[in-house]
Amino acid sequence: MERIVAVDIGSVRVGVAVSDPFGSFAQALTVLSTKNDWIEELKKIMDTYRTTKLLVGLPLRTGGNEGPEALNIREVADTIVGRYPGLEIIFLDERFTTVIAQQSLIEGDVSRKGRKQRVDMVAASLLLQSYLDKGRTV
Secondary structure, eight states, rough: OOOOOEEOSSSSSEEEEETTSSSSEEEEEEETTTTTOOHHHHHHHHHTTTTTTEEEOOOOOOEEEEEEHHHHHHHHHHHHHHHHHOOEEEEEEEEEEEHHHHHHHTTTTOOOOHHHHHHHHHHHHHHHHHHHHHHHHH
C-alpha cells in the first residue's frame, strides 16, 4: 500500500504527517515554515516516502460550507499540483483538528512553547488518522 502524506496548511506553518506502510497509523512528522519554499520541502518528504498521495486539510466553516479560507487552501493545492503534476490531492474537513491537537498537547503537559512548535504536525496527524480510520470502516 502506498503511504499518504498529510498537511495542515496555515499562514505561518505547515504541519506534516505520514501514514505507516500499511495505512493503519498516522505519524506526526515535521513543521515547515511558510517563509521558506515549503512546497519544495514537502516534495522532498513525499519523495522520501515514495508517495503521490497528499491529504490536505480543508478548513470548512462550522456549518460545513467553504469560505475564503477553504478557497485559499484549494488554490495552494493547485499550485502544488502545478509544480508537481501527477500528485493525487485528497481534501478532508479539518474542522477542530488544531483545537483537539492543542488540547492533547496540554493534557500531555507540553509547555506553551512546545505546543506552538508541535501543534501543526499533531493536527496533520489527527487529520490523517481520521482519513485512515474512515477508509477501514468503508
